[in-house]
Each structure stands twice: as C-alpha cells, then as structure tokens.
Amino acid sequence: MDDIELKNIETEVFLDAVKRRFGYDFSGYARASIRRRVDALRLARGCERVAELIPWVLQEEKALDIVLSSLSVPVTEMFRDPEVFAYLRTEVIPKIASQPRIRIWQAGSATGEEAYSLSILMLEAGLHERTQIYATDINDRALARARDAIYPLDRMRLYAENYRRAGGTASFADYYTARYGGGMLRQDVRENVYFSHHNLVSDGSFNEFQLIICRNVLIYLDTTFQDRVLQLIRNSLTEGGFLCLGTKESMRISKHNSAFQAVHLPSRIYQYRPRLAGAVS
Amino acid sequence: MSTGGSPPTDPEAVVVGCSAGGLNAMKVILAQLPAGFPGAVIVTFHIAPGRSHMRDLLAAQCRLPVLDAEDKLPVQGGRVYLSCPDYHLLVEDDRTLSLSIDEKVCNVRPSIDLLFESAAVAYRRRLVGLILTGANQDGARGLQRVRAEGGWGVVQDPADAEVATMPRAAIELAGADEVLPLAQIAGRLAELFGCRETGA
Numbered sequence: 001m002d003d004i005e006l007k008n009i010e011t012e013v014f015l016d017a018v019k020r021r022f023g024y025d026f027s028g029y030a031r032a033s034i035r036r037r038v039d040a041l042r043l044a045r046g047c048e049r050v051a052e053l054i055p056w057v058l059q060e061e062k063a064l065d066i067v068l069s070s071l072s073v074p075v076t077e078m079f080r081d082p083e084v085f086a087y088l089r090t091e092v093i094p095k096i097a098s099q100p101r102i103r104i105w106q107a108g109s110a111t112g113e114e115a116y117s118l119s120i121l122m123l124e125a126g127l128h129e130r131t132q133i134y135a136t137d138i139n140d141r142a143l144a145r146a147r148d149a150i151y152p153l154d155r156m157r158l159y160a161e162n163y164r165r166a167g168g169t170a171s172f173a174d175y176y177t178a179r180y181g182g183g184m185l186r187q188d189v190r191e192n193v194y195f196s197h198h199n200l201v202s203d204g205s206f207n208e209f210q211l212i213i214c215r216n217v218l219i220y221l222d223t224t225f226q227d228r229v230l231q232l233i234r235n236s237l238t239e240g241g242f243l244c245l246g247t248k249e250s251m252r253i254s255k256h257n258s259a260f261q262a263v264h265l266p267s268r269i270y271q272y273r274p275r276l277a278g279a280v281s
Numbered sequence: 282m283s284t285g286g287s288p289p290t291d292p293e294a295v296v297v298g299c300s301a302g303g304l305n306a307m308k309v310i311l312a313q314l315p316a317g318f319p320g321a322v323i324v325t326f327h328i329a330p331g332r333s334h335m336r337d338l339l340a341a342q343c344r345l346p347v348l349d350a351e352d353k354l355p356v357q358g359g360r361v362y363l364s365c366p367d368y369h370l371l372v373e374d375d376r377t378l379s380l381s382i383d384e385k386v387c388n389v390r391p392s393i394d395l396l397f398e399s400a401a402v403a404y405r406r407r408l409v410g411l412i413l414t415g416a417n418q419d420g421a422r423g424l425q426r427v428r429a430e431g432g433w434g435v436v437q438d439p440a441d442a443e444v445a446t447m448p449r450a451a452i453e454l455a456g457a458d459e460v461l462p463l464a465q466i467a468g469r470l471a472e473l474f475g476c477r478e479t480g481a
Contacts, residue, residue, distance in 0.1 A: 004402055004430070030379045032371040032399040037383075075382050219352045219368075219380045248352055248368055248380050 010050040011038050017057050022064045024138065025202060026071060028225030034071065041070040065140055072139040073220065074110040077155065078117045079162035080215075081247050084267040085117060086167040088211075092242050092269060093125050096210040102131040103207055105236060107200055107214040107229075109135035112146025112193070113159075114213065117166075119189050120175060124168070128192060134207065136198035143195045150182040201225050205235040212237055215268075216246035223253065230256040237272040244269050286458065288433050288473055293407045294321040294356065294372075295470060296400045298393030298423065300415030302443025303327070304338065306463055307413070311343035311361065313467030318345060320409075320474045321356045323372065325364040325396040327389055327415070336363055352380040364391040371399035387419050397423025406431030409473055411466065413437045415447025418454075425455035433473065435459045437466065 015026045015038070026034055042050050057063045079085045096102055102122070106115045115135035122131045137143055151159070160172035176183035198206070200217060212233055218226050233243060234256060243260065245268040251257045260270040299306055303326055314322075322345070328335065339361070340347035347361040348354075356362065356376045364370040368380040369391050379399075386392035397410055397420065410427035412420045414437060428434045434457045439445035441462040452460065461469055 004405075030371075030373065030381075032373050032379050032402075033381045033383060035402075036395075036398075073381070073383055075384055216382050219382075223353070246382075248365060250351070253353065 007050065008035070011035050014038060014050050014053050014057065017054050018067055021058055022067075023202070024064075024068065024199065028201065028222045028228075029071075030220050030222060033220060037071050037073075041067065044070070069139045069141040072110070072137065072142070073216075074139060074142045076110045076113045077162065078113040078151075078159035079166045079168075080114065081267075082162045082165035082167075084166075084215075084244065084247065084269075085121065085162075086165070087264050087267045087269060088118075088244065089121050089125070089167050091264065092211065092244075093121060093127070096242070097125065097127055099210055100130065102127060102211075103209045104131065104133045104211045104213070105207070105209045106133060106135040107198075107212060107233075108217040109137045109143070109146060109195065110139065111142045111151075112149065112195065113151065114215070115146065115193050115195070116149065116185055116189055117163075118213065119191075119193050120163070120168070122192075123188060124170065128188065131192055133193045134209075135193060135195045136200075137195075138197065138199050140197060143197060146195045149185040149190050150180050151176075151185075153178060153181075153183050156183045200229045200232060203232075205232060207236065208238050209236055209241060210238055211242045211244070213244045215244065216249070218245060218249045227254055227256065230254055234259060234272065234274070239272060239274060241272045242269060243272060286431075286433075288458070289406050289409065289431075291407060292320055292409050292433070292474055293358065293376075293404055294323060294400065295409040295411055295474075296372075296397050296423075296427070297322065297324040297411045297413065298397065298415070298420035298447070299324070299413035300327040300393075300417060300419065300444070300447055302414035304335065305443065306437065307339055308342060309463055310467045310470075311339055311345070311347070314343065314345060315471050315476050316344040317359075318471060318474060318476055319358045320470070321358050322361040323350075323356065323370070323378075323396065323400065324362065325370055325391045325393045327391070327393075327417075327419070328366050339363070350378050350380065352378065354378045364396070367391075369395045371395055372403045373399070374403050376403065387417065389417065389419050392423075393420035394423035394426075398426045401426040401430040401432055404432065408432035409435060409470065411435045411437075411470075412448050412451040413463075414442035414444050416444045417447060418450040420447060421450045421454040424451045424457075428455055428458070433458050435461060435466065435469065438462045
C-alpha cells in the first residue's frame with residue numbers, strides 16, 4: 001500500500017471519529033476538497049500525520065468547534081454574482097411580496113455577507129418590516145462573525161461594485177459605518193436577520209419559506225448528500241416557493257429535479273412545483 | 282532537466298495550467314491535437330470572472346469536443362475540459378470533476394496547483410502535467426506533486442513562452458521531464474498517448 005492510500009485511510013478514519021464522537025457526518029462530502037481541508041487542519045495542529053488528529057478529536061470536547069470551522073468553507077462576499085441578486089430583486093421578490101409574512105432561508109451562510117445582501121434587497125423593496133431572514137451554518141465561528149456584521153473595509157469597494165451591478169441605486173457606503181477597524185453594517189440591515197446553527201445534511205426542517213438560497217453548498221456534496229439536502233429544501237419550501245442555487249450547481253441528475261421548474265437557469269433560480277410534476281418525494 | 286524516468290505507458294489524462302498568454306498557447310495546441318487523441322485534457326486557466334467565452338474561441342479550431350467543466354461531470358477521454366472563472370477545478374478519484382469556491386491559493390481561483398494535486402492523486406503515473414505561459418508561480422507545486430506521484434511533467438520552454446515566469450517557476454521547483462517549444466507540444470502529447478496521426 002502506498003502513502004496516498006494510507007493518507008486516504010487516515011482521513012476516512014478521522015472523519016469517522018468526528019462522526020461517532022460529535023455526530024457530524026462528512027462521509028458524503030466531495031473527497032478532493034475535504035481531504036485538502038483535513039490536511040490543512042493537520043498542518044494547523046502541527047501534526048505529521050492526519051492519524052494524530054484522532055486522539056485529539058476523541059478526547060477534547062473543544063475540538064468540535066475547531067473541526068467544524070476548519071472543514072466548512074467560509075468564502076463569500078456581498079452580492080456575489082451580482083446578476084443573480086439583480087434577478088432576485090426584479091423578478092423573484094415582487095412575486096413573494098404579497099405574503100403577509102415573508103420568510104427567507106439562507107442555507108450555508110458562512111460569515112453572513114449574502115444574508116445581509118438579501119436584507120438590503122428587502123429594505124429597498126420596502127418589505128423589510130414583514131421579512132424574516134434565517135441564515136444557518138455549521139461553523140459557529142463564522143456565525144459569530146456574521147452576527148458582528150463587521151467586514152474589512154478593503155472588501156467594501158468590491159461589495160459596492162457588486163451592489164451597483166446587482167441594480168442597487170443607493171449609495172452603498174450609507175449601509176455601513178467605519179467602526180472596530182472595519183465597516184459595520186447599519187442597524188436596520190442587521191435587523192430581521194437571524195443566524196443559527198443548523199446542519200443541512202442531518203438536521204430537519206424548521207420552518208416554511210417562500211425563498212431558500214443555498215449557493216455553493218451542493219458542489220461540496222456527493223449525489224447522496226445532495227439529494228438529502230434537496231429533500232430538506234423541499235420540506236421547507238411553500239408550494240410555488242423559490243430556490244436559488246449556486247451558478248455552477250445543478251439539479252439535473254437529482255431525483256428531485258422534476259419537482260422544480262427552472263425559472264431562470266443562468267441564476268439557477270427554480271420554483272417548487274410538486275403537483276405540476278407529479279413527482280415522487 | 283529530465284530525471285531519467287520513462288514516460289507513462291498508458292496515460293489517461295493531461296492536466297494543463299496556463300495564465301497570461303495562455304489563450305493563444307492553448308489555441309495552438311488544441312488546433313494540432315489529432316481527432317483520435319484518446320486522453321482527457323483538463324485545463325485550468327486564470328481568467329477574470331465574467332469572461333466565459335473561452336470555450337467558443339478554443340472549440341473553433343479543435344477537433345475534440347471542448348466543454349466547460351461542470352461539477353460531477355465524468356471525465357472522458359478525447360475531450361477537453363476548461364475551468365470556469367472563480368471556481369477551483371479538481372478531479373476526484375472516480376474520474377469526475379469537482380468545483381469549489383475554497384479560498385484562493387497563491388491569490389488565484391481557479392488554482393492550477395489544486396487541479397494538478399487532485400489529478401496527481403487520482404491518476405498517479407497515468408497522468409501528464411503541462412505548464413504553459415504565465416505571469417505567476419501557480420502550477421509549480423502542482424507539477425511537483427504530479428511528478429512525485431509518478432506522472433510525466435512537460436513544461437513550455439520559457440524562452441518560447443509569451444510570459445516566461447510560470448514555466449520558469451515550474452522548472453525551478455518541480456523540474457521537468459521535457460521542456461518543449463509550443464509548436465512541438467501537441468505532437469509530443471499525441472506520441473505520449475500513442476496517437477500515430479497528427480493534426481497539424
């Protein structure tokens with residue numbers, strides 16, 4: 001057996017230890033990427049081999065927090081893929097605007113930038129009072145930063161440009177103030193955005209939403225886990241509710257494909273149409 | 282620069298990394314690859330987000346189907362796969378493609394290193410790594426990994442490259458089994474993959 005095979009075994013045994021010790025299952029995560037992240041954790045812990053992480057995971061309660069923040073991907077930006085947010089602004093939000101209570105779920109929120117982008121869209125649509133945005137992730141460190149709502153000032157230039165390309169006409173600089181060495185988002189942008197810990201591959205549905213945004217989560221999962229997440233999304237969408245995936249993600253090979261109708265494929269925006277499709281759930 | 286090894290006997294894929302000047306270099310190579318080229322060609326390009334018409338530009342002169350890489354897409358021989366802007370492109374052990382938005386590596390996404398490292402693990406000695414023109418050091422570590430796992434490393438001759446930095450960095454860090462001018466690369470690939478015909 002060569003070293004690659006040994007390393008792969010060590011990674012699998014480590015992930016199994018994480019699952020059995022803490023209940024977080026990474027078995028259905030795309031391998032090339034999760035191996036890299038486990039290896040980065042090994043380096044950060046100063047270990048020679050991934051196998052050395054196993055006693056640490058088994059014996060240290062506080063390892064969980066570090067493992068979850070190391071294995072999840074906290075890469076995001078405000079109004080990332082501006083054309084998607086432009087479509088949400090002009091086509092999707094007007095269609096859910098008639099609801100007395102508008103509930104939006106942003107799944108896989110990382111440090112919160114997308115959730116707050118949605119909040120700005122709802123503010124500008126005059127719907128903020130009636131809207132609740134739930135943003136969830138398994139990474140508690142990222143969630144803590146999300147609640148702080150303070151982002152590096154050097155990122156704000158990009159965010160302002162994204163915002164403008166997403167059809168924003170106000171001055172983006174009005175949405176934050178320079179504080180604590182960064183840009184802190186305005187109080188009304190932060191209101192009605194609720195961050196909480198939720199694991200998409202194992203936790204259940206917790207509400208019913210008119211819009212679910214789950215971008216760049218599915219690319220990290222194998223087809224079995226993808227189907228699990230899409231089932232959870234179906235259980236959490238109102239009939240006719242909207243789903244927005246990442247621009248390089250697809251439901252095409254999923255068994256849930258027939259329950260959704262593509263509304264705008266370039267933005268990966270779908271509408272949940274379970275009856276229309278007569279699909280099995 | 283050769284380490285004295287021998288070329289792979291039955292290579293499955295060639296991974297290609299290119300940056301500044303890469304579009305022109307890829308045009309030359311793809312135009313010369315023969316129609317019966319059996320290997321999969323997986324290319325990571327550095328390109329600004331928003332510009333994604335690369336496929337049309339390259340497909341026009343290539344005898345093989347040229348595809349934009351998609352997540353979970355099975356890699357097939359005789360096809361060319363192009364990275365997409367702002368996503369890393371990786372190969373899984375089961376010969377499917379993966380996309381990721383992981384942190385930039387060496388300040389770039391897609392990262393040539395990540396493609397090469399994942400492909401090195403997936404294909405081992407049945408892989409050719411090819412580094413072309415570019416203005417940064419991406420790909421050097423990746424090529425090192427390809428060669429460490431028994432794959433064959435080919436680098437464009439820096440003297441012949443539109444921008445020499447990337448091939449030079451690859452040769453310095455990883456060494457190379459062959460250093461070739463652009464005009465000879467496609468023909469050599471065809472030989473390595475056992476193609477008699479040439480497309481030139």
